[in-house]
Amino acid sequence: MDExxxxxxxxxxxxxxxxxxxxxxxxxxxxxGAINFAQGEFFMLGGMxxxxxxxxxxxxxxxxxxxxxxxxxxGAVFELLAVRPIKGGDPLRIIMVTIGGxxxxxxxxLHLFGPDExxxxxxxEGPSLKLLGAAVERQTLWIWALTGLAVVALxxxxxxxxxxxAMRATSIQRDAARLVGVNAxxxxxASFALAAALGAVAGxxxxxxxxxxxxxGAGMGVKGFAAAILGGLGSPVAAVGGGLLLGLLESLTxxxxxxxxxxxxxxxxxxxxxFVRPQGLFGGSGRVKM
Amino acid sequence: xxxxxxxxxLDGVHAGYGRAAVLHGIDLTVAxxxxxxxxGANGAGKSTLLKAIVGLVGVSAGTVAYxxxxxxxxxxxxxxxxxxxxxxxxxxxxxxMTVSENLALGAxxxxxxxxxxxxxxxxxxxxxxxxxxxxxxxxxETLSGGEQQMLAVGRALMSQPSLLLLDEPSLGLAPRVIAxxxxxxxELRAGGLTxxxxxxxxxxxxxxxxxxxxxxxxxVVLEGPSADLLADESVQTIYLGTWQAEGDDR
Ligand SMILES: Nc1ncnc2c1ncn2[C@@H]1O[C@H](COP(=O)(O)OP(=O)(O)O)[C@@H](O)[C@H]1O
Ligand SMILES: [Mg+2]
Numbered sequence: 085m086d087e088x089x090x091x092x093x094x095x096x097x098x099x100x101x102x103x104x105x106x107x108x109x110x111x112x113x114x115x116x117g118a119i120n121f122a123q124g125e126f127f128m129l130g131g132m133x134x135x136x137x138x139x140x141x142x143x144x145x146x147x148x149x150x151x152x153x154x155x156x157x158x159g160a161v162f163e164l165l166a167v168r169p170i171k172g173g174d175p176l177r178i179i180m181v182t183i184g185g186x187x188x189x190x191x192x193x194l195h196l197f198g199p200d201e202x203x204x205x206x207x208x209e210g211p212s213l214k215l216l217g218a219a220v221e222r223q224t225l226w227i228w229a230l231t232g233l234a235v236v237a238l239x240x241x242x243x244x245x246x247x248x249x250a251m252r253a254t255s256i257q258r259d260a261a262r263l264v265g266v267n268a269x270x271x272x273x274a275s276f277a278l279a280a281a282l283g284a285v286a287g288x289x290x291x292x293x294x295x296x297x298x299x300x301g302a303g304m305g306v307k308g309f310a311a312a313i314l315g316g317l318g319s320p321v322a323a324v325g326g327g328l329l330l331g332l333l334e335s336l337t338x339x340x341x342x343x344x345x346x347x348x349x350x351x352x353x354x355x356x357x358x359f360v361r362p363q364g365l366f367g368g369s370g371r372v373k374m
Numbered sequence: 375x376x377x378x379x380x381x382x383x384l385d386g387v388h389a390g391y392g393r394a395a396v397l398h399g400i401d402l403t404v405a406x407x408x409x410x411x412x413x414g415a416n417g418a419g420k421s422t423l424l425k426a427i428v429g430l431v432g433v434s435a436g437t438v439a440y441x442x443x444x445x446x447x448x449x450x451x452x453x454x455x456x457x458x459x460x461x462x463x464x465x466x467x468x469x470x471m472t473v474s475e476n477l478a479l480g481a482x483x484x485x486x487x488x489x490x491x492x493x494x495x496x497x498x499x500x501x502x503x504x505x506x507x508x509x510x511x512x513x514x515e516t517l518s519g520g521e522q523q524m525l526a527v528g529r530a531l532m533s534q535p536s537l538l539l540l541d542e543p544s545l546g547l548a549p550r551v552i553a554x555x556x557x558x559x560x561e562l563r564a565g566g567l568t569x570x571x572x573x574x575x576x577x578x579x580x581x582x583x584x585x586x587x588x589x590x591x592x593x594v595v596l597e598g599p600s601a602d603l604l605a606d607e608s609v610q611t612i613y614l615g616t617w618q619a620e621g622d623d624r
Contacts, residue, residue, distance in 0.1 A: 249475060249478065249479055249482075250482060252468070257467070260462060262430070263428065264479050264480050264483055264529065265533065
């Protein structure tokens with residue numbers, strides 16, 4: 085029982101991270117109809133830039149904000165330079181460009197920050213907390229809190245702000261959005277910035293547990309993509325559901341079968357979903373609904 | 375029609391999709407306060423004409439001038455600020471969003487001065503189509519066809535345009551609903567709004583319009599006051615013929 089609880093906690097911890105990355109996939113998919121395979125690199129940049137800004141002497145909260153803002157800016161610039169020039173916004177070409185872009189971002193991080201794994205302080209120091217007999221690291225609570233905050237902020241953005249409504253409108257019906265005055269291209273740029281910021285939050289939150297490194301983007305990209313596909317790429321809620329579920333599946337597999345299989349779970353999930361239920365668990369209509 | 379009163383002027387407009395040319399030199403004017411109809415068979419290029427005016431398709435030759443100034447390569451998101459609104463073919467509503475969200479988005483790109491009057495614009499839309507107020511919290515995609523068309527018109531009106539372009543507002547609707555929508559157009563028109571109406575239903579359009587243009591394969595083949603077009607023999611045989619044969623009376 086205690087063992088199960090421990091697995092569930094670990095699963096929900098990793099699952100929250102996957103959820104944030106999956107949200108990034110979903111947001112860009114809604115705006116462009118394409119998968120952004122550089123999404124994992126935004127996760128990597130969040131951790132690396134967090135370490136970088138902390139190394140400059142910034143207090144941790146400020147370093148975190150700076151890292152998120154810088155990653156969002158990189159996401160926007162990435163869209164402006166690599167995605168916007170693509171004629172007609174052909175999703176297949178966007179996908180190829182993001183694959184190339186992911187390699188570029190990884191190499192740039194390697195050159196700027198070096199090949200080492202870099203530590204980041206936990207957001208709060210102190211021993212693990214006890215929850216119903218199971219140990220919960222303080223950083224795990226931060227991960228949950230930040231994920232929850234990001235999801236609520238995103239929901240408020242989409243539901244309550246004019247800007248968020250314009251983003252949704254553009255993804256639902258691009259021409260009509262333009263006709264009411266929405267700058268559809270700017271919305272695509274904004275979606276990359278938003279996706280990058282969410283990836284950065286995930287990378288920052290997990291860095292104190294795993295350390296930051298230039299090469300973690302690709303692996304996280306696969307996990308986040310699997311989570312997004314599992315959810316169905318249809319809505320933010322589905323992305324979060326897919327992320328949490330993938331985290332739990334991994335953790336239970338590692339705990340009850342063999343830790344060696346942990347990283348295979350995402351690939352198995354990806355293949356099974358694509359073969360059996362391509363619309364994902366929570367995707368019904370096959371249409372993006374933000 | 376005085377030159378000063380011209381709101382929209384097309385001069386030799388060519389447009390199309392990529393290499394497929396659809397419009398071959400369209401000349402057309404709409405004066406302030408007019409209701410002008412463009413009629414023609416399916417595929418004549420009526421929708422392309424409206425898209426060219428708002429910049430959804432590129433104009434390859436000729437000019438589109440709005441209020442005397444060429445709109446050039448202006449994009450639709452800019453034109454709405456200057457008072458041009460299109461109710462597109464097929465309505466293109468934001469289906470999963472509520473009626474009130476759709477209407478709110480209609481005012482998104484209106485100029486700053488007009489935006490300040492958004493509440494009044496909403497009140498006017500609700501007065502014109504009371505059903506939209508009743509259905510405010512409902513997703514647009516759950517409305518009936520007629521209600522969806524009313525929402526599409528209402529959304530366009532939220533930007534408080536000076537010139538309203540409509541693409542086949544009657545398409546697929548029951549006669550009673552069509553009558554309601556055209557009554558609304560007449561009312562808007564009486565309130566001073568200038569309207570360019572594209573319709574396949576020639577008789578319906580010409581009954582409400584001051585003037586009309588008849589299009590065929592990307593060209594204007596006939597133009598004149600509505601009464602003349604309705605009486606014109608070629609228009610009667612080609613565009614009104616089936617209508618009379620059916621003996622339908624809307
Ligand atoms: N998106 C498009 N791409 C290529 N050709 C198109 C497109 N839309 C319309 N056309 C073509 O342009 C011509 C005119 O179409 P349209 O303007 O929609 O006519 P109408 O509105 O009068 O029925 C048709 O031959 C049609 O096939
Ligand atoms: Mg048409």
